Amino acid sequence: MSIYSLIRPLVFRLDAERAHRATVNLLKLRTGTAFPPEPPDTPELASRVAGLRFPNPVGLAAGFDKDAEVPAQMLSLGFGFVEVGTVTPRPQHGNPKPRLFRLVEDRAVINRMGFNNHGHLAALEWLRQSRHLGGIIGANVGANKESADRIADYVAGVRRMSSAADYITVNISSPNTPGLRGLQDEGALDELLAAVAEARADAPIFLKVAPDLGEADPERIVRAAIDHKIDALIVSNTTISRPPLRSSYANESGGLSGAPLKTLALDALRRFRRASGGEIPLIGVGGIASADDAWERIRAGASLVQLYTAMVYEGPGVARRIAKGLTARLAREGLANIADLVGTE
């Protein structure tokens, strides 16, 4: 039994957004000598994706550390990489509260945060202060709700954040900024990716997509991504669909994440793998909570995985547990490196 399972009832007595804020504040106290040493580097879990060396394939998904306050602390918990953001050019409050709901019976979360963040400059400042522990820090960028030129917001994100992050994620899949997902549509996507390609510096660019896609979308998105030299696709963001749920919060509007997203995100990943035939690396995210979930996602074509909601239910040790589980299973199945597993289903 983990320590977290003992304190979880206390955490869950707090409103979800307060619990999140308290957690980030606690993590901020873990600085300097309080850090455990670098995450143990298990060579069999290390791999190269998009030219970067990832010490293990389990990443923290965007949205937990929106302002890049605690990336080093999250790396020290055993994540192989941490994606901060979404950050927008200008600070914004996001949607009115309440906007974050725990669906405990479903091991899920619904959020309609709406890109609350302190803006690019604040995130840059935090990133410069954070201690780098040998993992990878990515910056996820978006557009301000009231922006007159959303493409310009992404271009600004790529330009500014490339100096402080190992990779940049272009997030066009959050359901909580009206019209944002429209950037995944044919003409808009092409225009956006052309502008991003022109603005890019050395940092690789990842594109994060929604799980709610039409029949022909994966092929079209893969083609546009390859044409514009995007380095990887992150599949996927939260869903606006509602699979059967038990919680009384089931009908709150926003994006659903956690266990009920798992099948949908896995299915979307398989479709992107089929459409790409391995030509562009994929990062699997959505409902991953165990080493078996990560294993399944990697076999389905993910070079890396990310999680967020599982941390709410399983606690901060979840990344380390998954990494350990993957190492054990590699040994059991006689594989030398996690990269040998990618797309083998």
Ligand SMILES: Cc1cc2nc3c(=O)[nH]c(=O)nc-3n(C[C@H](O)[C@H](O)[C@H](O)COP(=O)(O)O)c2cc1C
């Ligand atoms: C509270 C919350 C806030 C999120 N904020 C962002 C965000 O700002 N940008 C983004 O790209 N994804 C965001 N996400 C989506 C996650 O990065 C991830 O794609 C999704 O939750 C599915 O993974 P999970 O089931 O492991 O949580 C957020 C998710 C949650 C639960």
